[in-house]
Amino acid sequence: MRTFVSAIAVIFTLLLTAIAVPMAWTDANIVREDGFVALISPLGKDQAFQSGLAAAAVGSLESKVQLPAPVEQLGASLLKDAASSMSVWPEYPQAWNDTVRRSHQLNFAGNAASGNTSAATLVLDVAPLASLVAKRLATATGLPIEAPKSTLINIGSPAQRQQVEAVAAYAPMWWIAALGAVLLLALALLAARRRSVVVLFAGLGLAALAGLWQAGSTVLRGVGDAGLGGTTTGGVFVRELVAASADNFSGWIVDAAIAGGVLAVVGLLMLILSPKARARGRANAAGSMEG
Known part of the structure; x- marks a missing residue:
């Protein structure tokens, strides 16, 4: 009975761990704003993706700004430059981070909290990029230029938004599964007749x-390459987000593999060096000498 209880406890420990670790990673890197910004910030260096965002930001501003004839050519030249090379402007990294934060708030913090009551899909809000262009245009022309308050790019369907809201609700509860795994492992060790075997099989x-997890990460990367997203730019964002997530989670996978290997080695050493194992070894040696 002790062996049976210990075996069942180890199995459920592993099942809960399989749930807790991905949930913890999701909470730290997707649900939490700072983690999401750190994960997505490198996309600010992707020229193809940023060109799409710049074009969207410039387009939203261009459609709302009517410049007088004397500065119309200057404004058109600046807007054209912004659409092609905004990502090299010194103010761009901060504007991109603001875009990521604002988009995270729209998708995770709830529409009411973010001041948007109409978005029912997953969106990117590139208004900070449009504001950057507006400031440059105002400086160049000497005219007051008002940037749009929001410039949304669709990156997912309403069903996908519901999935994101479910993730945001449940991922922070990873600690419950983790605590359960720890308690079950303790139970397995207490109930086991040979704790070394528990440590070995847990590892x-x-x-x-x-x-x-590595296999699942590879499959998820393939889903990202399948072209999700409501627009071309949105599709690129989703694909790059999935790739960045898979790369980041791979570090957690390596740590888990190392921890499992260490536990397995410790369990094996405990098994070899246990008093019963040593006694059997001496008995076998004695039997060989008598033979």
Whole structure:
């Protein structure tokens, strides 16, 4: 009975760990704003993606600004330059981070909290980029230029938004699964007749989970390449977000694999060096000498 209880506890420990680790990563890097900004910030260096964002920002501003004839040519030249080379402006990195934060608030903090009551899909709000262009245009022309308050790019359907809201609700509860895994592992160790076997199989199971997570990460990257997103720019964003997530989670997978390997080695050493194992070894040696 003790062996059965210990085995069941180890199995459920691994199942809860399989749930807790991805949930913890999602909470830290997707649901939490600072983690999301850190994850997505490198996309600010992707020229093809940023060209699409710049074109959207410039287009939203161009359609609302009517410049007088004397400065119309100057304004058109600046807008054309912004659409092609905004990403090299010194103010651009901050504007891009503001875009990421604002978009995260729209998609995760709720529409009411972010001041937007109409968006029912996943969106990117490039208004900070449009504001950057407006400031440059105002400086160049000497005219007051008002940037649009929001410039939304669709990156997902209403159904996908509901999935994101579910993730935002449940991912922060990862600690419940983690606590359950710890308590069950403690139960397995207390109930086991040979704790070294529990440690060995817990380590092997954790290493196997790392392999499953890696396989799932590869499949998820393939889904990202399938062209999700409501627009061309939105599709690029989703694909790059999935790729960045898979790359970031791979670090957690490596840590889990190392931890599993260490536990397996410790369990094996405990098994080899246990008093019973040593006694059997001496008995076998004695039997060989008598033979």
